Amino acid sequence: MTADLFSPLPLRSGAVLKNRVAKAAMEENMAGDGQLPDEQLLTLYRRWAAGGTGLLITGNVMVHAEALTGPGGVVLDEEAPLAPFVEWAKAGKSGGGAIWMQINHPGRQVASDMPGVVWGPTDIGVSLGKHSSRFGKPTAMTPQQIRETVDRYATTARRAEEAGFDGVEVHAAHGYLLSQFLSPLVNKRTDQWGGSLENRARMLLDIVRAVRAAVSPSFAVAVKLNSADFQRGGFDAADARQVIAMLEPLGVDLVELSGGSYESPAMTGRSADARTRSREAYFLDLAKDLVRTSPLPLMLTGGITKRATAEKVLDSGVAVIGMGTALAVTPDLPDRWDRDREADRQLRQVHWSDKALASAASMAQVRHQMRRLARGSGTRPGTHPAIALISERRLQRKTLRGYRAWLSKRQSAT
Numbered sequence: 341m342t343a344d345l346f347s348p349l350p351l352r353s354g355a356v357l358k359n360r361v362a363k364a365a366m367e368e369n370m371a372g373d374g375q376l377p378d379e380q381l382l383t384l385y386r387r388w389a390a391g392g393t394g395l396l397i398t399g400n401v402m403v404h405a406e407a408l409t410g411p412g413g414v415v416l417d418e419e420a421p422l423a424p425f426v427e428w429a430k431a432g433k434s435g436g437g438a439i440w441m442q443i444n445h446p447g448r449q450v451a452s453d454m455p456g457v458v459w460g461p462t463d464i465g466v467s468l469g470k471h472s473s474r475f476g477k478p479t480a481m482t483p484q485q486i487r488e489t490v491d492r493y494a495t496t497a498r499r500a501e502e503a504g505f506d507g508v509e510v511h512a513a514h515g516y517l518l519s520q521f522l523s524p525l526v527n528k529r530t531d532q533w534g535g536s537l538e539n540r541a542r543m544l545l546d547i548v549r550a551v552r553a554a555v556s557p558s559f560a561v562a563v564k565l566n567s568a569d570f571q572r573g574g575f576d577a578a579d580a581r582q583v584i585a586m587l588e589p590l591g592v593d594l595v596e597l598s599g600g601s602y603e604s605p606a607m608t609g610r611s612a613d614a615r616t617r618s619r620e621a622y623f624l625d626l627a628k629d630l631v632r633t634s635p636l637p638l639m640l641t642g643g644i645t646k647r648a649t650a651e652k653v654l655d656s657g658v659a660v661i662g663m664g665t666a667l668a669v670t671p672d673l674p675d676r677w678d679r680d681r682e683a684d685r686q687l688r689q690v691h692w693s694d695k696a697l698a699s700a701a702s703m704a705q706v707r708h709q710m711r712r713l714a715r716g717s718g719t720r721p722g723t724h725p726a727i728a729l730i731s732e733r734r735l736q737r738k739t740l741r742g743y744r745a746w747l748s749k750r751q752s753a754t
Contacts, residue, residue, distance in 0.1 A: 344360065344651070344654050345359065345360055345361065345647070345650060345651060345654060345661070345677065346359045346360070346361075346678060347359065347360065348394075349394075349637070349659055349660065351560055351593040351594065351637070352591070352593055353507075353557060353558055353559060353560050353561070353591070353593050354557070354558045355438065355506060355507065355558065355559075355560045355593065357394045357395050357437075357438060357660070358394040358436060358437055358438075359392075359393075359394035359674070360394065360654060360659065360660050360661055361392070361393050361394050361395075361650070361660075361661050361663070361674045361677075362393060362394060362395035362396070362397060362639060362660050362661065362662045362663070363388055363393050363395070363396045363397060363662075363663060363664070363667050364397055364596070364598075364639075364641040364662035364663060364664040365397045365398060365399050365400060365442040365509065365511070365564070365664070366399050366664045366665075366668060366706060366707075366710065367399045367400055367409060367410065367413075367703070367707070368381060368384065368399040368412070368414075368707065368710055368714075369399075369410045369411075369412035369413065369707060369736070369739070370384070370412055370710070370711065370714060371412045371413055371414045371415070372424075373742070373746075374420075374421075374746060375402075375405070375408075375413060375414055375415040375420075375743065375746060376414065376415075376420065376421065376424040376425075377414055377424045377425060377427070377428040378424065380711075380714040380715070381414075381428060381431075381714065382427055382428060382431040383431075383713070383714050383715070383716060384710060384713050384714040385398075385428065385431040385432045385434075385439070386431045386434050386435075387671045387713050388432075388435075388667060388671050389431065389432055389433065389434045389435030389436075389437060389439075390434070390435045390671075390672070391435070391667070391671045391672035391673065391674055391675055392435070392672060392673075392674035392675035392677075392678060393435070393437055393667070393674050394437050394438065394674075395437055395438050395439075395440065395660070396432045396437060396438070396439045396440070397439075397440045397441075397442050397509055397562075397596075397662075398414075398428075398432070398439065398440070398441050398442050399414075399442065400413070400442045400443070400444035400511055400516075401413075401414045401415070401416050401441050401442060401443050401444065401496065401500075402414065402415045402416070402417075402444060402445070402446075403416070403417065403443055403444065403445050403489070403492040403493050403495070403496045404417070404445055404457075404489065404492055405417055405419075405456075405747065405750065406455075406456035406457050406747065406751075407445055407446055407447075407450060407456055407457050407458075407459065408446065408450070408454065408456065408743070409444070409446045409449065409450070409516070410451070410454075410736065410739075411454065411736055411739040411740040411742070411743040411744075412736070412739045412743075416441070416443075416496045416499055416500065416503075417492065417495060417496060417499075418495050418499075419750070420499070422499060422502060422503050425499070425500070425503035425504075425505075426503045426504055428503070429503050429504035429505045429506075430504065432505075433504075433506070438506040438507065438560075439505055439506055440505060440506060440507035440508055440509050440560060440562065441496075441497075441500040441505045441507075441508050441509070442508070442509040442511050442564065443493055443496045443497060443500070443508050443509070443510060443511065444510075444511035444516055444517075445459075445489060445492070445493075445516065445517040445518070446516050446517060447459055447460050447461075447478070447516055447517030447518075447519075447520045448460035448464075448465060448466055448475065448476070448478035448517075448520060448526075449466060449475065449515055449516055450475065450476050451474060451475060451476065452473060452474060452475055452476045452477075453740065454476065454740070454743075455743070455744050455747055455748075456747060457479075458475075458476035458477065458478045458479065459478055459479060459480075459481045459485065459517070460478035460479070460480065460481065460517070460520050460526065461480065461481065461520055461521045461526060461527040461528070461529050461533065461534065462478075462480045462526065462527065462528045462529060463477070463478055463479055463480050464478070464525075464526050464528065465477050465478055466515075468696045469696070471696045471697070480529070483531070486533065486543060489517070489543075489547075490543065490546050490547050490550050491550065493510065493547045493550060493551055494547070494550035494551050494553070494554040495554070496508070497551040497554050497555050497559075497561075498554040498555060501555045501556065501559050506559070506560055507559055507560025507561060507562060507593070508551060508555075508559075508560070508561060508562070509562040509563065509564055509596065510544070510547055510548060510551065510561070510562070510563045510564070511564050512544050512563055512564060512565050512566075513564045513565055513566040513596075513598045513599070514564075514566070514598065518543060518544045518547070519566060519575070521533060521540055521541075521542075521543045521544065522537075522540050522541060522544065522566075522575050522579065522583070523540075523574050523575045524540070524574065524575070525574045527540050537579055537582055537583070538586075541582075541583050541586055544563070544583070545586055545587070545590065548561065548563065548587060548590045548591075548592060549590055552590060552591045557591075560593045560594070561591060561592055561593055562592065562593055562594040562595065562596060562639075563587055563592055563594075563595050563596070564595075564596040564598060565580055565583060565584070565595055565596065565597060565598075566580065566597075566598060566599050567580050567597045567598065567599045567626040567627060567630065577626050577629060577630065580597070580626075580630060581629075581630055581633055581634075584630065584634050584635070584636055585633075585635060587636065588635040588636055592636055593636075593637075594636065594637050594638070594639055594659070594660065595634070595636050595637075595638055595639070596638075596639040596640075596641055596660075596662060597626070597627050597630065597638055597639065597640050597641070598641050598642055598662075599626070599642065624640065624652070624653055624656060627640045627653075627656060627658055628656045628657070631656055631657035631658060632657070637659035637660070638657075638658050638659055638660075639658065639659065639660035639661070639662045640653050640658045640660075640661065640662060641662030641663070641664065642662075643665075644661055644662070644663050644666065645663070645665070645666040645683060645686065646682060647677040647682065650677070664706070665687055665706050666683065668687075668706045668709040668710050668713070668719070669683065669685060669686065669687050669709055669719050669721045670683040670684075670685065670719070671713060671719075685719070685721045685722075686721060687705055687706070687709070687721045688705065688721060688722050688723065688724070688725060690702050690705070690725045692725075697729075698725075700729060701725035701726065701728065701729045702725065704725065704728040704729040704731070704732040704733075705721075705723060705725050705728045707728075707732060708720075708723055708728040708731065708732070709721065
């Protein structure tokens with residue numbers, strides 16, 4: 341199986357991935373001054389690049405300065421200076437692999453204490469029971485705002501190529517804006533962006549077309565898509581199959597499959613759905629069904645930590661193995677696999693009954709490891725999740741003050 345896991349993968353754009361192992365996007369929330377990548381992110385990506393991964397996909401880079409998933413989000417729009425992104429691309433490619441920029445808009449998944457805008461296909465807010473107030477109340481996007489957002493994605497993609505990135509991944513999963521438009525539970529519009537799946541997918545398809553037109557033919561374009569939302573009546577595997585077929589004629593190189601949202605955080609293994617209860621490869625059962633009909637190569641992300649699991653996923657027909665948490669704990673894991681070794685440590689599990697809080701703690705644990713790597717330190721996967729969560733919330737309060745000041749200054753200058 342070594343020849344398969346470490347064999348190159350040619351893509352339709354002409355790009356070639358050196359192996360089938362990818363670092364999936366994880367939200368670093370480590371932007372420096374001006375919401376730009378700084379030395380911390382460069383150090384982090386150099387460490388991943390040196391670990392043998394064929395593809396690094398960045399944490400989500402925001403296309404709209406007034407709509408961030410968190411106060412430490414990186415922004416690449418028309419006004420952002422390009423030099424820091426040039427250095428980021430160099431860091432990501434320093435080990436001989438490729439680096440793609442994940443580009444995203446949070447839509448309604450914006451914390452209530454954040455400045456800026458909270459948009460969605462409709463005004464339906466995030467429902468998390470007693471935690472619902474953590475998120476802002478969305479307003480339904482106007483047709484003009486939709487069109488402007490399409491243009492923002494294209495601008496970010498164009499500038500990513502100018503900076504030296506090898507591709508972009510359009511984030512249409514995990515309950516963010518494009519996932520919201522795809523979801524029949526959130527998208528109750530009655531215009532050309534609502535109703536049928538073709539209409540709900542319209543914004544995503546328009547973005548992919550605009551991105552493909554804004555970049556060169558050799559620049560990779562990928563899409564991250566939920567295999568399912570894991571909510572009754574939501575976006576499901578049958579919908580995913582149809583959307584993949586819609587993407588095929590548009591010049592997409594790869595579709596990454598994940599699942600869930602803040603309301604049903606299957607991407608952290610916390611969904612109550614039986615299909616994600618496995619500790620490894622949460623979405624493999626769904627992916628097997630999609631692989632049989634997909635006209636595009638698929639990447640599977642979610643809970644993969646062992647080489648045997650990765651090989652099992654490849655055996656199913658999936659083209660690329662995506663890992664997040666495993667590489668936050670063991671950044672050289674691909675090189676270890678190539679030497680017939682495994683990770684010697686695993687992230688401490690979170691077994692809290694409050695699903696939303698457990699998901700937040702799990703993500704805080706991962707970011708705690710990434711911050712340690714960015715400082716040049718080793719990881720500490722045994723850190724208690726409560727400590728990681730409290731530490732992160734303290735840091736976010738400080739980061740939020742910086743983002744508020746930056747955004748206010750930027751808005752007053754325009």
